[in-house]
Amino acid sequence: MKSIITHRNFSKGILLLVVALTLQSCFVAQDYVRPNIDAETEALYRTDNLSKDSVSIADVSWKNLFTDKYLQQYIEEGLQNNMDVRMALQQIIAAEAYAKQGKAGYLPTISVGANATHQELSENSQFGSLFSGGIDTYDITANLSWEADIWGKIRSNKRATQAGYLQSVAGHQVVKTQLISSIANTYYNLLALDAQLEITKQTIATRKSGVETIKALKDAGQVTQVAVDQNIAQYNSARALQVDIETAIFKTENTLSILLGKTAQNFERSSLNVQKIEQDIVLGVPATLLSNRPDVMSAEFGLIQSFELTNVAKSNFYPSLKLTASGGFQSLELDKLLNANSLFATVIGGLTQPLFNQRALKTQREVALAQQEQALLQFKKTLLVAGNEVSNALFSYEAETKKFEFRKNEVEALRTAEANSEELLKNGYANYLDLLTARQSALSAELNIIDSKLQQLVSIVDLYEALGGGWR
Numbered sequence: 001m002k003s004i005i006t007h008r009n010f011s012k013g014i015l016l017l018v019v020a021l022t023l024q025s026c027f028v029a030q031d032y033v034r035p036n037i038d039a040e041t042e043a044l045y046r047t048d049n050l051s052k053d054s055v056s057i058a059d060v061s062w063k064n065l066f067t068d069k070y071l072q073q074y075i076e077e078g079l080q081n082n083m084d085v086r087m088a089l090q091q092i093i094a095a096e097a098y099a100k101q102g103k104a105g106y107l108p109t110i111s112v113g114a115n116a117t118h119q120e121l122s123e124n125s126q127f128g129s130l131f132s133g134g135i136d137t138y139d140i141t142a143n144l145s146w147e148a149d150i151w152g153k154i155r156s157n158k159r160a161t162q163a164g165y166l167q168s169v170a171g172h173q174v175v176k177t178q179l180i181s182s183i184a185n186t187y188y189n190l191l192a193l194d195a196q197l198e199i200t201k202q203t204i205a206t207r208k209s210g211v212e213t214i215k216a217l218k219d220a221g222q223v224t225q226v227a228v229d230q231n232i233a234q235y236n237s238a239r240a241l242q243v244d245i246e247t248a249i250f251k252t253e254n255t256l257s258i259l260l261g262k263t264a265q266n267f268e269r270s271s272l273n274v275q276k277i278e279q280d281i282v283l284g285v286p287a288t289l290l291s292n293r294p295d296v297m298s299a300e301f302g303l304i305q306s307f308e309l310t311n312v313a314k315s316n317f318y319p320s321l322k323l324t325a326s327g328g329f330q331s332l333e334l335d336k337l338l339n340a341n342s343l344f345a346t347v348i349g350g351l352t353q354p355l356f357n358q359r360a361l362k363t364q365r366e367v368a369l370a371q372q373e374q375a376l377l378q379f380k381k382t383l384l385v386a387g388n389e390v391s392n393a394l395f396s397y398e399a400e401t402k403k404f405e406f407r408k409n410e411v412e413a414l415r416t417a418e419a420n421s422e423e424l425l426k427n428g429y430a431n432y433l434d435l436l437t438a439r440q441s442a443l444s445a446e447l448n449i450i451d452s453k454l455q456q457l458v459s460i461v462d463l464y465e466a467l468g469g470g471w472r
Contacts, residue, residue: 029152029311044286044387056284058292058469071187078183081261088172095168102161105154108146138337139330148321156311167301173294173471181465186256191272192454197245199446207235292468299382306375313368316361319353393463400455407449414442
């Protein structure tokens with residue numbers, strides 16, 4: 001008799017396995033394949049000098065790109081102390097915890113509990129007629145539950161959590177890249193403001209001397225009081241400009257303090273005229289953005305996560321093969337609880353097919369498909385934005401390089417015109433308005449050439465960030 005029961009149980013197990021394998025042919029979780037994005041990468045950069053080499057300036061370490069010792073120090077401090085970087089690290093820790101949970105999906109769940117139960121029975125009930133008063137029951141029970149991954153649901157969920165973790169890592173890299181760019185641009189802005197302040201102080205000294213000269217010319221009868229008043233006005237305009245620049249320096253230093261995660265303070269720095277970028281400006285092929293730009297990588301990991309969650313949503317329509325078991329000790333008397341006769345065990349295995357669940361599973365699948373399509377569009381958009389930023393930064397760098405030469409010629413011409421106007425005025429051959437115009441134009445041109453030098457440096461930093469440099 002016992003052999004007959006065993007044979008029947010074995011036959012049922014075989015039947016369950018056959019059914020599971022038959023149903024598995026209906027659905028198998030698919031593997032992620034990167035979508036065709038040739039159209040997006042083919043002409044991603046708007047330039048006539050498209051590189052055919054996969055190497056780009058993004059492969060250069062920021063320590064080699066930025067050679068200023070103060071800037072290197074501040075970038076190092078920012079990477080260690082910046083609040084956004086530290087928050088991104090906490091996001092990685094949280095995502096890593098989910099990834100570990102996803103890996104544990106293949107393991108069974110096990111719980112152990114101890115219980116003591118007292119039950120008062122009715123004397124008129126079935127058991128009350130047999131037991132007078134109440135019944136005390138004691139048990140120590142272990143429960144086990146395990147689900148076979150016949151549809152790849154657990155595997156897909158594991159991959160989804162891993163993609164979420166990698167997306168958080170890429171997000172941290174995005175923050176690092178943006179931080180390095182922000183620190184470098186803020187530092188260069190400080191140097192430009194220092195240079196403008198120096199020019200303004202020189203201008204103030206020159207205009208103060210000019211006021212004395214124009215007063216002497218007025219006493220000699222060569223100019224009127226109007227000329228004196230105009231020169232005094234220009235002198236005070238330069239002094240007001242000095243206040244504006246000093247205010248901008250103060251605020252820019254405060255901005256740098258926040259980037260470094262420090263209280264507001266003064267920062268040591270070098271000068272603008274010693275700043276040089278010695279690395280070759282190389283773009284690399286557009287496809288390198290897929291492995292260099294952290295935000296592009298993050299967008300693709302988001303797509304992978306959505307793809308795997310779609311697999312999970314589809315697999316929920318199919319039966320789940322679960323094994324549950326419980327066992328332990330159970331006794332009516334506490335002192336006999338751990339006796340061999342108190343042992344018990346129960347094992348249940350079966351397939352559960354969802355039939356009607358208030359449309360929850362269908363809704364879950366439709367939402368997952370929509371979110372997957374949304375993630376795909378976001379991935380393509382991020383790639384297009386990245387190409388646009390590279391194109392803009394490259395064009396700006398080339399434009400500022402050309403403009404810098406014109407600015408230098410402009411400054412030289414206006415400084416010569418200012419000197420000539422001043423000499424002619426002293427000798428009575430020029431109008432004081434010519435001198436005032438020449439002075440104002442010369443100051444504006446010198447401030448502009450500093451700004452042009454700044455924009456050259458900023459455009460290189462922007463190009464470095466746009467290509468995905470800095471996070472390695």
